[in-house]
Structures are given as structure tokens and as C-alpha cells.
Amino acid sequence: MSAPAPAPEEKRLHPASLIVRWLKIVPQMLAGGIGLAATSNHEGIRRFILFAMFAALAGALFALVSWWRFLYTIGPGEIAIEKGVFRRQRRVIPFDRVQDVAIERGLIARLFGTARVRVETGGAGKDEGELDMVALGEAHALRDRVRHGAPADGGAAARAPAEETVLFALDGPRLLLSGLFGFSLVFLAAIGALVQQLDQFGIVDWDQWFTAERAEAASNLVTLQTSLALALLIVLAGLAAGLVRTVLRDFGFRLTRTGAGGMAGSSRGLRRRRGLFTLSEVVIPLGRTQAALIESGPVARAFGWYRLSFQTLGADRKEGGVQVAAPFARMAEILPILAEAGFPAPPPPAAFRGGPRRALVHWAAPWLALALAAAAGAWLIDLRAAIAAAAFVLLGLAAMLHWRVHRHAQDAEALYVSHGLLKRRLAVMPYEKTQILAVSRGPLQRGLALATIIVDTAGAQPMRGIRIIDLDAKEADEGADRLHGAFLAARAARKAGAAYG
Amino acid sequence: MQSDGMQDEPSAMAPLDPAHATVLRMRTGLIFLVLALAAAIADLGPLRLTPIPAGLALGLVLLAGVAATLIFPGRRYRAWGYREGGDEIEIKRGRLIRVRTIVAYGRVQHIDVAQGPIQRAFGLGTLILHTAGTHGASVPLPGLAYGDAERMRDRIRARIRQDLV
Numbered sequence: 001m002s003a004p005a006p007a008p009e010e011k012r013l014h015p016a017s018l019i020v021r022w023l024k025i026v027p028q029m030l031a032g033g034i035g036l037a038a039t040s041n042h043e044g045i046r047r048f049i050l051f052a053m054f055a056a057l058a059g060a061l062f063a064l065v066s067w068w069r070f071l072y073t074i075g076p077g078e079i080a081i082e083k084g085v086f087r088r089q090r091r092v093i094p095f096d097r098v099q100d101v102a103i104e105r106g107l108i109a110r111l112f113g114t115a116r117v118r119v120e121t122g123g124a125g126k127d128e129g130e131l132d133m134v135a136l137g138e139a140h141a142l143r144d145r146v147r148h149g150a151p152a153d154g155g156a157a158a159r160a161p162a163e164e165t166v167l168f169a170l171d172g173p174r175l176l177l178s179g180l181f182g183f184s185l186v187f188l189a190a191i192g193a194l195v196q197q198l199d200q201f202g203i204v205d206w207d208q209w210f211t212a213e214r215a216e217a218a219s220n221l222v223t224l225q226t227s228l229a230l231a232l233l234i235v236l237a238g239l240a241a242g243l244v245r246t247v248l249r250d251f252g253f254r255l256t257r258t259g260a261g262g263m264a265g266s267s268r269g270l271r272r273r274r275g276l277f278t279l280s281e282v283v284i285p286l287g288r289t290q291a292a293l294i295e296s297g298p299v300a301r302a303f304g305w306y307r308l309s310f311q312t313l314g315a316d317r318k319e320g321g322v323q324v325a326a327p328f329a330r331m332a333e334i335l336p337i338l339a340e341a342g343f344p345a346p347p348p349p350a351a352f353r354g355g356p357r358r359a360l361v362h363w364a365a366p367w368l369a370l371a372l373a374a375a376a377g378a379w380l381i382d383l384r385a386a387i388a389a390a391a392f393v394l395l396g397l398a399a400m401l402h403w404r405v406h407r408h409a410q411d412a413e414a415l416y417v418s419h420g421l422l423k424r425r426l427a428v429m430p431y432e433k434t435q436i437l438a439v440s441r442g443p444l445q446r447g448l449a450l451a452t453i454i455v456d457t458a459g460a461q462p463m464r465g466i467r468i469i470d471l472d473a474k475e476a477d478e479g480a481d482r483l484h485g486a487f488l489a490a491r492a493a494r495k496a497g498a499a500y501g
Numbered sequence: 502m503q504s505d506g507m508q509d510e511p512s513a514m515a516p517l518d519p520a521h522a523t524v525l526r527m528r529t530g531l532i533f534l535v536l537a538l539a540a541a542i543a544d545l546g547p548l549r550l551t552p553i554p555a556g557l558a559l560g561l562v563l564l565a566g567v568a569a570t571l572i573f574p575g576r577r578y579r580a581w582g583y584r585e586g587g588d589e590i591e592i593k594r595g596r597l598i599r600v601r602t603i604v605a606y607g608r609v610q611h612i613d614v615a616q617g618p619i620q621r622a623f624g625l626g627t628l629i630l631h632t633a634g635t636h637g638a639s640v641p642l643p644g645l646a647y648g649d650a651e652r653m654r655d656r657i658r659a660r661i662r663q664d665l666v
Contacts, residue, residue, distance in 0.1 A: 032512070060556065225582065230571070249652060313633075433633030434605070434608070435632045435638065436604055436608065436631055436632055436636075436638070436640065437602070437603040437632050438601065438602045438603070439598050439600065439601045440598060440599070440600045440601075441599045441600075442597070442598045443597055443598070447535050454636065456632070456634035456635065456636045456638065457635075458633040458634055458635065459632060459635065460634070461634060461635070462633045465635070465636040477601070480601070480603060481603075484589060484603050487587075487605060488588055488605065488607075491605075491607055
């Protein structure tokens with residue numbers, strides 16, 4: 001214990017977490033036992049029931065022990081978590097290293113008035129600090145304490161979320177509409193996985209199912225009508241899947257402004273609450289946002305719908321390392337949120353510039369080379385390679401179209417880069433957020449006197465970094481130097497501001 | 502601001518310690534020695550069963566090794582360069598893909614000075630700058646005299662401290 005004054009007490013998780021833990025463990029154990037049942041005689045089923053009883057008991061015991069051995073302490077400036085049944089592990093997370101505190105409430109948690117708290121530090125580890133589960137009041141108190149560095153004894157810090165200004169809300173017809181745009185075919189993958197699982201546990205033997213006669217009978221069923229019906233069915237199922245997924249995730253979406261008005265900049269944030277069954281609540285700390293992303297797919301863009309998210313350090317990997325601030329919004333609604341977060345508004349399209357036209361060679365040449373190779377293959381080896389050649393030509397044309405929409409702009413505060421042929425994303429990066437600048441030239445780029453500027457930011461996902469591809473080489477060099485100069489100036493300005501403020 | 506860092510002619514960037522070319526040469530040579538050993542074993546064993554003349558594989562590997570050791574390390578050495586500025590360090594590298602990197606001292610989280618076994622024999626070291634970025638967040642600068650690398654680390658550390666004030 002490092003605390004000097006009143007010794008902070010060691011606490012255990014809410015007892016309801018026993019049930020959650022138990023519900024998590026037992027199915028895992030049972031999955032192993034399914035194979036026993038699959039032998040499908042009476043002996044097998046009896047064995048399975050015995051095994052299930054054993055699993056239920058062992059699971060309860062295990063849940064109890066791990067609950068007993070899990071202790072957490074909220075000290076004056078840090079949270080300590082001590083866990084492990086045999087191998088004890090003690091982790092101390094100082095509050096000023098915490099990027100984000102996320103509160104999530106599944107169905108069971110809501111039943112018991114508890115919540116799961118996740119403390120993110122922006123480190124590489126996955127579960128950095130997780131309290132699954134504590135009482136809801138405790139969760140809120142912990143969050144306020146982390147964010148304000150002081151106990152939340154009824155001060156302005158612990159204001160009820162309901163009183164905060166709503167910046168963006170998603171419900172009613174618009175939620176359903178956004179669900180339709182969430183068209184998704186992931187369920188096909190899910191079905192595939194299920195089929196494989198069934199086979200693996202020996203419940204269904206697909207090799208027995210697909211006999212030659214059956215395949216023959218099936219192929220007779222493949223007509224234009226059945227194919228069209230199947231395609232329609234898949235599209236409908238895709239729409240339904242997107243709708244269900246979106247409603248489950250974004251039901252009651254609220255983005256509010258949080259943090260007392262007069263407080264230091266670091267404690268201001270955007271609070272996001274959402275979810276139908278599992279309620280989640282995160283605060284996007286404004287001082288720690290690295291870049292803003294405005295994205296939209298081809299169909300949504302045609303109707304003027306966009307998604308705004310912020311790249312932060314502690315963001316959930318499942319969401320691509322960004323925090324969604326407005327999943328389905330008009331540009332006119334996005335701009336005030338950007339302003340609230342201290343980001344400048346993107347300049348008009350006329351202010352965006354592309355690279356020199358000769359860059360088209362670099363974008364298309366690799367595909368056209370492949371097309372040539374495939375064409376040669378079609379001529380010399382097999383005519384069917386012509387299909388591949390045609391596909392490569394199309395990809396080359398797509399790359400050329402992509403070049404047209406890869407544009408960038410700069411103003412006094414930030415760099416803006418737009419990228420993506422179908423799904424387009426506009427990245428807004430204030431100069432101050434630069435980590436490393438690089439100018440890169442490959443062999444083909446050297447021949448064409450082109451270069452790419454790479455801007456590395458904290459928390460960026462691999463392959464999704466900010467880059468201005470194929471500028472004129474000299475311009476790229478000067479551009480990188482200018483970006484660096486803008487970074488130094490922005491940093492100096494903020495330091496001067498901090499000294500007086 | 503330097504804007505001529507990408508030009509092919511010698512720019513304002515400082516070259517690495519000439520001994521680094523020798524280090525690169527020895528690394529390439531070592532790789533080919535291992536390959537030559539493998540070729541020699543193949544020559545005595547499996548290749549005996551084929552009509553391939555004895556010693557051909559070994560000869561080819563040795564030839565390629567000598568050529569590669571003579572040509573590439575020198576070019577790779579010349580591709581490197583660095584400039585230690587007041588607020589940033591600039592590093593250029595790469596022969597095939599040429600990259601010029603600008604790292605502001607204000608962004609450096611921590612600094613390492615590393616030394617491999619061959620480097621130790623020549624008294625060289627590698628300075629590694631770590632930032633909070635994700636894409637190539639660690640920028641290495643090899644081929645500095647070890648004492649220079651340490652002094653450079655201390656200078657950059659002093660500047661980071663200034664930056665924090």
C-alpha cells in the first residue's frame with residue numbers, strides 16, 4: 001500500500017459477477033462434452049448429463065474462488081487490481097495514465113444494477129484493467145474520480161448525464177434507416193462457421209450428406225428462377241442482419257458534452273451512450289483525440305449520410321481503433337460536433353488538390369502489367385486467363401478512378417486527406433498531432449519524380465495511416481518540411497497558451 | 502528547413518561512420534558463408550546423385566556472395582544520412598525505396614542505443630528513437646560511433662527536457 005493518509009480499502013467485485021462468471025465458464029466446459037453426447041446412444045447421453053452436472057459444480061467453485069481472489073483498491077491517484085488464483089498478479093494503473101474509462105452493461109448487469117468497467121491506458125495489452133462487475137454507482141464514481149483526479153463527493157463532477165447537452169442523438173426512423181445502410185453479409189460467414197462446428201463435433205457428417213445423387217438432384221434445381229430467388233433472399237437477409245446489428249448496437253445513441261465548463265481542457269469530453277440490451281458508455285477525452293474521420297459508403301454518400309469518428313489512444317480494437325461519435329449523420333450535424341471537439345471544419349471541395357496527372361501511371365501500372373501477363377497467358381497457355389486479364393484491366397481503371405478522389409487540403413490548423421473509391425474517408429489531422437513525418441519514394445515513383453508523404457499519428461491503425469500519395473517529389477519534400485514547421489508552430493502556440501491560461 | 506534531403510547528390514546530411522559499410526559487408530558475407538556451407542553439404546551429398554557437376558552449386562553461391570558483398574553494402578551505406586537539427590532529427594535511408602524521416606524531439610518517448618556483436622567489434626552503435634506513433638513508430642539510426650551515439654542520445658534527451666518545460 002502506497003497511500004499515506006487514510007488507507008484505501010480493498011474491495012471485491014459485486015457478487016452478481018459470480019453468476020456472470022459461472023454462465024461464462026459452464027458453456028465452455030460443456031462445449032467439450034458435446035462430443036460425448038454425439039455418440040448418441042443412451043450411454044452417451046447419460047455420460048453427458050453427468051458431465052454437465054460436474055461442469056456446473058466445478059464452474060461454480062471456480063467462479064467463487066476467482067471472485068474471492070480478485071481485489072481492487074481505488075487509491076488517491078491510482079487503481080490497483082490484484083488477481084489470480086495461484087499466480088497472483090498485482091497491477092497498478094495511475095489515473096493520469098488512463099486514456100478512457102468505458103462502462104458497459106449487459107442484460108444480467110442491468111438486472112442486478114451493476115456494470116463492467118474497462119480502464120484503457122493506450123498500452124499494447126488487451127485487458128488492461130477490467131472490473132467485471134461492480135455496482136453502477138461505484139462504476140460512475142470510479143470514472144469521475146479517474147477523470148477529475150479527485151473524489152466525486154457530490155461536486156459538479158458527478159453531474160447526472162441527463163443534464164448534459166445532447167450533441168447528437170440517433171433514434172426512431174433514422175436508426176432504422178441507418179440499419180438498412182448497415183447491409184451486411186457477415187451472417188454468411190457465421191453460417192459457414194456453424195456448419196463447420198457441427199461437422200467438427202460429429203453431430204452432422206457432411207460427407208454423408210452430399211452424395212453424388214443428391215448433388216445431381218440439387219443441380220437440377222438450379223434454374224434462373226431459383227437463383228434469382230436465392231439472390232433476393234440473400235439480399236433481404238443481409239438487410240435484416242444489418243438492421244438487427246445496428247439496432248442492437250446503436251439503440252438510444254446519445255452523444256453529450258461532459259466535463260464542467262470551466263475545468264481544464266483535459267477533463268472535457270464527449271460522452272457516448274448506446275445499446276439495446278448491452279448498454280455501453282464511453283467518454284472520448286477531447287485532449288486525447290488524434291484525428292477525426294468522416295466516412296461514408298457509396299450509397300450512404302449519395303443520400304448525404306456520413307459517419308464521424310475520432311481516433312484516440314484507448315479506442316476499442318473491435319471498432320477499428322476509433323470511437324464513433326455520430327454513426328449516421330448529415331454533414332451539417334457533424335460540423336458542430338467537430339467544433340465541439342476542437343477540430344476545424346473541412347474546407348470546401350474546391351480547396352482540395354490532387355497530385356500531378358503522371359501519377360496515374362503509378363496507380364494503374366501494376367494492374368496493367370498483371371493484365372498484360374494474364375493476356376500473354378491467355379494467348380500461350382489457356383484462353384480462360386483472358387478473364388483474369390479483363391479483371392486486371394478493370395482493377396487498373398478502378399485505381400485510376402481512385403486517384404481522382406485521393407485529394408488533400410491544408411489550412412491554418414489542420415491537414416485534410418480524402419481517400420477511398422467506394423468507401424470514402426476524410427481524415428482531419430490537426431498539425432499538432434503529428435508523431436513522425438516521412439517522405440517515401442519507390443523505384444517507379446523515382447522514375448516519375450513522385451513521392452508520398454506519410455504522417456504517423458498515435459493510435460492509428462496499421463494500413464489506415466494518413467498519407468498523401470504521389471505528389472510531385474520536390475513538392476512532397478517541401479510539403480513535409482512545411483508540415484513539420486506547422487507542427488512546431490502549433491506546439492509552441494499551445495505551450496504559450498498553457499503558460500498564460 | 503532543409504528541402505534538398507531527397508536529392509541524389511550529397512546533401513547537407515551527414516554520412517554514417519565509414520566503418521558501417523564494413524559492418525554491412527560482414528553481415529552480407531556471413532549470410533553467404535552460411536549459404537555456402539549449405540551448398541557444400543548439398544554438393545557432397547544429394548547433388549552427387551544428379552548429373553550436376555561437383556562444386557558447381559558451391560561455386561555459384563561463392564560467386565554471388567562475392568558480388569553481393571562487394572556491390573550492395575556500399576550502396577546501402579551511401580543511402581543513409583542524417584541531420585541533427587535544433588528541433589528535429591532528419592534521417593534518410595533506403596536504396597530501393599528511399600525514405601526521409603523527420604522526427605521532432607518533442608515527440609520522442611524514449612531513446613535506445615543498441616549494439617550488435619559485429620558493431621561492437623567496430624565500436625559502432627545504433628540510435629533508436631521511439632515515438633507514440635503506430636506506423637514505424639521506432640526510427641533506427643545505425644552506424645554511429647558508439648560514443649557519438651551516446652552523446653547524441655544525451656543531447657536529444659536534454660532537448661526533450663527543455664521541450665517539457
